[in-house]
Amino acid sequence: MHPRALNVFKILRRAGFHRPDRGHDGQVIEDYRPGSFLLTSPRRALLATGERQVVTDPDPDELAKRVTKLLVDSPVPVAVGALPFDDQAAPHIVLPDTARWSGPLPAYPRAPVGAAVSVEPVPSRAGYARAVACAVDSLRAGELRKVVLARSLRLTMAAPVDVRTLLANLVSDNAAGFTYAVDLPATTGRRTLVGATPEMLLSRTGTTVVANPLAGSIPRDQDPDKDRANGEALLASVKDHEEHRVVVEAVADALAPFCRSLDVPEKPSLISTTAVWHLSTRITGELLDPGVTSLRLASALHPTPAVCGTPVSAARATITALEPFGRGFYAGAIGWCDADGDGEWVVGIRCGELVEPVTGPSTMTLYSGAGIMPASVPDLEVTETSAKFQTLLRAMGLHLDLT
Numbered sequence: 001m002h003p004r005a006l007n008v009f010k011i012l013r014r015a016g017f018h019r020p021d022r023g024h025d026g027q028v029i030e031d032y033r034p035g036s037f038l039l040t041s042p043r044r045a046l047l048a049t050g051e052r053q054v055v056t057d058p059d060p061d062e063l064a065k066r067v068t069k070l071l072v073d074s075p076v077p078v079a080v081g082a083l084p085f086d087d088q089a090a091p092h093i094v095l096p097d098t099a100r101w102s103g104p105l106p107a108y109p110r111a112p113v114g115a116a117v118s119v120e121p122v123p124s125r126a127g128y129a130r131a132v133a134c135a136v137d138s139l140r141a142g143e144l145r146k147v148v149l150a151r152s153l154r155l156t157m158a159a160p161v162d163v164r165t166l167l168a169n170l171v172s173d174n175a176a177g178f179t180y181a182v183d184l185p186a187t188t189g190r191r192t193l194v195g196a197t198p199e200m201l202l203s204r205t206g207t208t209v210v211a212n213p214l215a216g217s218i219p220r221d222q223d224p225d226k227d228r229a230n231g232e233a234l235l236a237s238v239k240d241h242e243e244h245r246v247v248v249e250a251v252a253d254a255l256a257p258f259c260r261s262l263d264v265p266e267k268p269s270l271i272s273t274t275a276v277w278h279l280s281t282r283i284t285g286e287l288l289d290p291g292v293t294s295l296r297l298a299s300a301l302h303p304t305p306a307v308c309g310t311p312v313s314a315a316r317a318t319i320t321a322l323e324p325f326g327r328g329f330y331a332g333a334i335g336w337c338d339a340d341g342d343g344e345w346v347v348g349i350r351c352g353e354l355v356e357p358v359t360g361p362s363t364m365t366l367y368s369g370a371g372i373m374p375a376s377v378p379d380l381e382v383t384e385t386s387a388k389f390q391t392l393l394r395a396m397g398l399h400l401d402l403t
């Protein structure tokens, strides 16, 4: 090895940084500690620890430029973090002290995470159904083409939540998905967003970009025949294809100015998690300007109509009017960007926000949303969002009757 390359290699090793295509260290779940950043994908996992610097510029261009500049001289050439859904909240991008990659993670032995002493649905099931009916009226009046409405479950925990065990359970349940934990800004105590999303917002590898929007869902069923029938019903649903098309069009439109070529399949395919079936479209493109980073692209795409709606400003206003909570970083974007501009960003859904105050019990607020279209039936959206809660509930070992 050239002596200069050897030096660089030593510096990177000292900082704990290994490129995804080189090091396969494993143990990233075992080494997760509160405050760390973890993002796993079917291909690899990244664990980052410490906060050397935090970048919070609200302007997407400025944010990407600052991060790129900081990464040039950084001993750990990767930035990690989250973009909020809330457009009044600041992005939270961290230059960590260490970053370490592993290959795909194995399934872990199942372990308990912690019991809840109380569960408060916000809004109630009936309240959510009313909000959906209200959104359907707006959609039929033509002000909106699509809006995503969410509900939450606020769990007060009997004991501190073991996030490492929760992550291991999520990884084991969602091998085809993206499991994550992100430390969020908090005035006191600790806030962590933890979840396992099936949806990749964007990846950039060199000049190749890939986006994989999901929209249009139906619950899985324990009976294999009914389960297959559900998948087929989703593939045949005009309402769900329209709901999906809105997202694919928005993602393609947002990527188009950055790309010299874009491949958008005409029809979606069917994918599944353990809880739901989804319509999925994998969009690929070639960048015009190789200087555009994955963080810049993620900011340009986010929020897609998979989590917000179309038109964006009318959808945001409807969400603010109808959802009785602030989303914060739920439905945000979570990911990493390296010094070459490569990176991977996922949609921050199928998650819970863990709040650990300095004194008093921890709370875990789970979020679940559904795309609402003019043809939506409120009770079906209640059932769909109940199914989506199961990703977290199952991993926490909680059996709640949400019917």
Ligand SMILES: C=C(O[C@H]1C=CC=C(C(=O)O)[C@@H]1O)C(=O)O
Residues within 6 Å of the ligand: 148, 150, 199, 214, 215, 216, 217, 278, 305, 306, 307, 349, 350, 367, 368, 369, 370, 371, 372, 388
């Ligand atoms: C907003 C969520 O899911 C989105 C992603 C995939 C499918 C969706 C749907 O079919 O409604 C949602 O748009 C959520 O899980 O909280």
